[in-house]
Amino acid sequence: MTRIIFDRADRYIDPQNDTNILDAAKRMGIGISAVCGGKGLCGKCRVVVKTGREKLGPLSNLERLSLSDLEIISGYRLACLATPVAEGEIFVKIPPESSIEQQRLQVAGIETIVRVSPTVTKHVIEVPPPRAQESKSDAERLIAACSTLSGTREVKLGLNALTLVPTTLRRSGSITVTLYENSDTSEVTWIEETGNSDLTLGLAVDVGTTKLAAYLLNLQSGKTIAVASSLNPQISFGDDVISRISYTSRDAKNLRQLQGIVVAAINKLIHDLCDQTAIEASQISDVAVVGNTAMHHLLLGINPKSLGLSPYRPSVTSKVIVSSKEIGIRVNPGAYVYAFPIIGGFVGGDAVANILATQLHKLSAPALLIDIGTNTEVVLNDGSRLTSCSCASGPALEGGCIEHGMRAETGAIERVYIDPESREPGYTTIGGAPARGICGSGILDAVACMLKTGIVDSGGRIATTLSTPRIRVRNRIAEYVLAEAKDTAGGINITVTQKDVQSVQLAKAAIFAATSILMKQQGINSADLQQIFLAGAFGTYIDPQSALIVGLYPDIPLDRIRFVGNSAGSGARIALISREARSEAEQIAGNTEYVELAANRGFQDEFMRSLYLPHKNPEIFPTVRQILSRSRSY
């Protein structure tokens, strides 16, 4: 009898010792990715056997093909091929890239331990009734009663709180005040009868170019109590930030329009959060917002035109604190909105939040942070200081500008496997629905598999000479048929075209070149890198090996890759519950060097070299060479 213990603390008792780890996980309801259906072909069900390796059958040839030497040494197995053969305990860790659950939680970011010390707190105070001989006004008595809350500093009474004095202060002696405190000011922003609302709630918002995510937090416990997300409605005015910048530059009222629709969408998310939790929007007393520089400017009503013109500078980089009313966010009228500081160029508050959430700035060994989106931000910690840059990686990795591309929605092909012999594909779709198109992680998998199986060469050309009906030429463009018309939702072939492969090459080349420039500037080699944090919704879904094969990031052991999901949202949440974290964010923004790639002579050369799969210089990708040579020798 064997007990398989998963890192979620679920245990599976295997009486006959004949159930492999994948089946055991399925029976426990634990989702492990397996595109080929458990045949040992796709290599997606990688797990790490932490203890009890000797209780599993020996490594199969299929596993030797899928796993690198380092991975094998580290205890990696394919769950579908690892079957217990002896009694005892086996402790199994499911890496994020193999976990289906984690992939679905698009708005989840990593959780960092933070001491809860929010900017906004509620306090019950006793305001003594007015004495006949005393001429103090109610507001003055209230301020006097608050004097102990803020040390020696004078507490101010905001207009919203002031207008509540006549109706609140006379009813009861016990009053709950909402206190906003930062390094500049201590302000009572709201007052209410004690017992009316005991919760102190805050809202963290991540304003992405494509997506908005909103988190409702209990500011006393620091816990997230509800999450909502939606598309950024500004998409109608351009998928990428550059088209939105050019739209707002055309007419002053366009800026107000884009600001208005994103604020309305945030208000809709607030409404959703309130519905989920049966609270009132007026109970939300603080707001923290992150976004890339363009999204930040548009939200605050600052024309982002300077970002579109050399020298591509933000109009403001320091933190911005505004009243929620002023920009129209409908929470408590006294609440302030804290907009994260910006590093420079397009490297905005989201990058600062990513750093804050991953604690990249505190690492003493070199590490990279890559936040992949239409615009990709790269931050390098060289072991002592941070440098950053941004590149336009395009929407390909999110399924955009791909012939059959789509967002990561139901029916999107998200995992691809191509049989190295027959060159026949296998795939899974989101929600298991008939295929409707290919999302970002699917196209990345497809290109990686096509490279592994020789369907494309290192230049990205589809080998039309190969004898498989899956490769064909249509309208003079070569393509690989991933899903046949009979199997798809739309009844048409879903293919990966030559152009799609090029789009992936362009995207990954931009990201890799950006990374290389920072590393070169700071004198850091791949081998030095102890960690790569992959952030962004896209990052959570991708197969890290596929990403490595196409050359998206430096060749390092895959266990050094950490998928941190929407860590920008996590950073916003941290800033909401920790006043110290806001100071830290401001220090990060001030201390992180911004490298302007447009002004960097080496970038274009490196970009050209990075267009190759995995790179013009394959020696810098030893693991990929090994994988490719094994795969092709199959």
Added chain:
Amino acid sequence: MTRIIFDRADRYIDPQNDTNILDAAKRMGIGISAVCGGKGLCGKCRVVVKTGREKLGPLSNLERLSLSDLEIISGYRLACLATPVAEGEIFVKIPPESSIEQQRLQVAGIETIVRVSPTVTKHVIEVPPPRAQESKSDAERLIAACSTLSGTREVKLGLNALTLVPTTLRRSGSITVTLYENSDTSEVTWIEETGNSDLTLGLAVDVGTTKLAAYLLNLQSGKTIAVASSLNPQISFGDDVISRISYTSRDAKNLRQLQGIVVAAINKLIHDLCDQTAIEASQISDVAVVGNTAMHHLLLGINPKSLGLSPYRPSVTSKVIVSSKEIGIRVNPGAYVYAFPIIGGFVGGDAVANILATQLHKLSAPALLIDIGTNTEVVLNDGSRLTSCSCASGPALEGGCIEHGMRAETGAIERVYIDPESREPGYTTIGGAPARGICGSGILDAVACMLKTGIVDSGGRIATTLSTPRIRVRNRIAEYVLAEAKDTAGGINITVTQKDVQSVQLAKAAIFAATSILMKQQGINSADLQQIFLAGAFGTYIDPQSALIVGLYPDIPLDRIRFVGNSAGSGARIALISREARSEAEQIAGNTEYVELAANRGFQDEFMRSLYLPHKNPEIFPTVRQILSRSRSY
């Protein structure tokens, strides 16, 4: 040949020495009040002959009747009876109460010399263009360029200014910044291209229960460049503050309604000011507001209910600074509104502004300030400290609740004279139009004249036994016919009824009793008073002798009475152009004792005694006794 020189510096050359001063003034276009048409009967054309008294004919008996001994010694003459008899120069001062021009200027307050040091200033700064190697954002470069403007303090950039950075900073190197500075903060509230608007403008608003006055000031020179006024539209919800307080207490939306209409009316005045001067409202960078406590609360959206309930306290007494946008006042979006601090009870920011304008707090000899309105505020300086109180004096002195009462508009009887022998009346109307009714100064004159001529006794009863057709009884109420139907605009008799006399008695009794309570508390006698400042629109119009005769204020020589008009508006203007004056206002509000008359046992007794004309104890009105005894002996 005589030269008559008026204090306005106009000179009249009298070749024959046979033109009296009144005629000389008329020929020069200088308005001197003369109800009886220059017959020496009404005593309204009092002037002070400063030099050259010996060049005028001797004092007539009619003058001896009209003028007190002290006035005669001080050089007072009736202009209609003073005719040059010798050659040389005669320098004539027209006291405010005799000047028609000054009476018309309702929004004029006294002008106090103030060092111009506004809270809001504009500065031209040079922002160096961004350097390629420098990663500072435009906003940071702007802040750096502003660093010298505010000493060592960090300059903040408000959201409104921030949103202008992208469009303003790239166009030119020279930028004009609007800087708001007080003891707490230094904030750039607006930026514009230099040369766009060189003026720094501010708005002072006096929110009265009945009337709104708005002043547009050049904050660089300190000069008032335009004035506009209108009725307070809240009048539709009650003439007095108490009815408005009870209206807002009924329903929360009533408060928003009253706030909304007064803000709309202020915006209308801003529009008028802009029309007069061809400026844009967005050029107005600062706002100072005064009002009594109820008007203050309603403007800021603070429910004034606590003012209507014992212990009759304001909800807030300290200064309130809010963004103009927040309360809806349409000036520059970055502008703040400074609302004057409040002393206590109904003694609001208008009283503070009155003190600031008259410099009452700096006098070392005892002085009184009486701001007459529906609510009258009295402030006493006993020579070392200030005490204040407020009383409900009702609308009678403004022509309200009077049978034929009306506001001081065209056709209102404003000056009255009654012949002591025939008891036939004479009167003048505003604009010389046929009489439509009686305004406040007219009813005060009428009652004073009725007392002087024995038509009413000291108890205020109309002597129906007197044989004159002017006195009659209608609907069992005695009345005196001031204007006969044939002479009036409406073709009806305009009369002063027994009830009207009572209304004047009630009003003046409240004011005199309030004054007495403060004086008694501080141990000050009439003889100690070196000055009485009479403020309020009503105060500017009244005949000071008539006011004295009915017993409105303590019996002091009339030359110690100063008409300061709308000094609340003057105080608001001072606070707009002087930062120091704001601190002074806050000190005044903090240091002035508020005396609650409702809690004062002596007030009711004193009020009852003060109902008499001039007082139950005539000994405290020696001058009035003298006037009455002379008049009745006529």
